[in-house]
Amino acid sequence: xxxxxxxxxxxxxxxxxxxxxxxxxxxxxxxxxxxxxxxxxxxxxxxxxxxxxxxxxxxxxxxxxxxxxxxxxxxxxxxxxxxxxxxxxxxxxxxxxxxxxxxxxxxxxxxxxxxxxxxxxxxxxxxxxxxxxxxxxxxxxxxxxxxxxxxxxxxxxxxxxxxxxxxxxxxxxxxxxxxxxxxxxxxxxxxxxxxxxxxxxxxxxxxxxxxxxxxxxxxxxxxxxxxxxxxxxxxxxx
Numbered sequence: 001x002x003x004x005x006x007x008x009x010x011x012x013x014x015x016x017x018x019x020x021x022x023x024x025x026x027x028x029x030x031x032x033x034x035x036x037x038x039x040x041x042x043x044x045x046x047x048x049x050x051x052x053x054x055x056x057x058x059x060x061x062x063x064x065x066x067x068x069x070x071x072x073x074x075x076x077x078x079x080x081x082x083x084x085x086x087x088x089x090x091x092x093x094x095x096x097x098x099x100x101x102x103x104x105x106x107x108x109x110x111x112x113x114x115x116x117x118x119x120x121x122x123x124x125x126x127x128x129x130x131x132x133x134x135x136x137x138x139x140x141x142x143x144x145x146x147x148x149x150x151x152x153x154x155x156x157x158x159x160x161x162x163x164x165x166x167x168x169x170x171x172x173x174x175x176x177x178x179x180x181x182x183x184x185x186x187x188x189x190x191x192x193x194x195x196x197x198x199x200x201x202x203x204x205x206x207x208x209x210x211x212x213x214x215x216x217x218x219x220x221x222x223x224x225x226x227x228x229x230x231x232x233x234x235x236x237x238x
Contacts, residue, residue: 010063011118012056012116013059015090020087020110023087027049031085034080038057056116064118085116089112089113
């Protein structure tokens with residue numbers, strides 16, 4: 001019997017002939033589920049990577065059973081959960097495809113490495129609880145905060161933030177009543193009549209000023225005619 005009981009069981013498949021990008025789509029759907037539930041689910045997934053991942057999970061379950069039988073330990077495979085599931089990119093193979101007129105086009109064959117780790121629910125919860133205090137969950141930042149952090153935008157003061165919060169809290173202004181709407185046209189009509197009354201005296205003053213200006217202009221002309229007649233009479237006497 002082993003001194004330290006193993007609580008995690010791993011299985012890996014290397015150089016699988018498919019791209020890592022396509023295999024990750026199926027692996028993301030299985031991560032965190034029960035092992036038996038994942039095996040049943042993958043039977044109905046219409047993806048090329050589903051059979052390979054299903055065989056990989058079954059291999060990890062078989063590893064757990066074999067470890068328990070070898071060391072005389074009862075391991076309940078029904079309680080195993082997919083704690084970790086990852087897909088890494090493998091080596092690429094360059095190939096050539098013949099084309100017309102003696103030409104050939106290159107293409108690549110992608111491969112990937114799949115890894116699965118099974119563990120009991122208790123160990124998974126204990127691992128989450130034992131996470132160090134400095135390892136805090138990541139918080140998503142807004143676009144404004146990101147620009148301030150990188151120095152592309154000026155930092156906002158606390159006063160501006162308080163003002164914005166106060167504006168949001170303020171209730172919207174009440175809609176004007178029917179009586180107030182009816183009073184508005186009457187007030188506008190009164191203002192117009194007052195403005196017309198103020199304009200009339202001003203118009204009369206301008207007309208009086210124009211008349212006075214005309215009289216003053218005409219008087220010097222009369223004097224000129226008098227001087228001309230006097231000059232003519234004086235010449236005749238001479």
